[in-house]
Amino acid sequence: MEFEVIQGDIAAQSADALVNAANTSLRMGSGVAGALKRAAGSGLNDEAVAKGPVNLGGVATTDAYDLDAEYVIHAAAMPPGGQATAESIRDAVRNALVEADALDCESVVLPAVGCGIAGFGFEDGVRIICEEIDAFRADSLTDVRLIAYSDDDFQAMQRVAEAVGD
Template sequence: MEFEVIQGDIAAQSADALVNAANTSLRMGSGVAGALKRAAGGGLDKEAVSKGPVDLGGVATTDAYELDAEYVVHAAAMPPGGQSTGESIRDATRNALAEADALGCESVVLPAIGCGIAGFDFESGVRIICEEIAAFEPESLSDVRLIAYDDTDYETIRRIAGEVRG
């Protein structure tokens, strides 16, 4: 499917669903999770933890609280304190897209799941994510955005997305 690469803070995005780069405990710490937790106000971390733990590559959905979204899909690409793998990034991305689609979402914003604190090589991880988005066949999703936080990551993601699209 087609997707757009954007730059900014995921917590400031407007979409039906925002994807959190989670660990299997679903406890929200730093990075993407920290940004979402701070912007959502009280309740998001508590609800997320109540839905965990999930399997590696699994997802859980919560309310988005004060975020400009209906849902937060927590995609677990790493164990707590551990590292992500190519397989866990692939599974977490695929499952996050499938969950947003199953919820009837038309729009979703994904970060580079498993490529930050989870320690996986950024370019390799982004390539896996782009391949999964490109291969996904949605029922309801029509607006999929892959977000980069800074200029360097944005340029890298844009380049890799272009290569994946051919």
């Protein structure tokens, strides 16, 4: 599946679904979760926690509240206080794409799930994410964006995405 690498704040994106890099408890702390929580309002964290816990690699969907999206898909690539693995990143990304497609979303924005506080190596994690997006066969999704916050991460993400696409 075709996808685009972009740079910016995920909480400022407009899409049918935004993916949160979550832990299995679905309690929203810092990083991507913190940015989404601050922009969406307090209801997002409350609804997410009420839907948890989920299995490692699992997802849960909530309303997007004040975000410019219909849904937030919480993709759990790590246990609370733990670290992500290649398998948990692969499962979380695949399950997030399946969920977005099942919700008839046309657009979804994903961060580097498992590569921040979850401790997995950034470029290795992004490679896994890109491979999962590339292999996914969607029914409704036509606009898939992988987002990086910093310029350095954006440059690295673009390099990895180009290598996977070759």
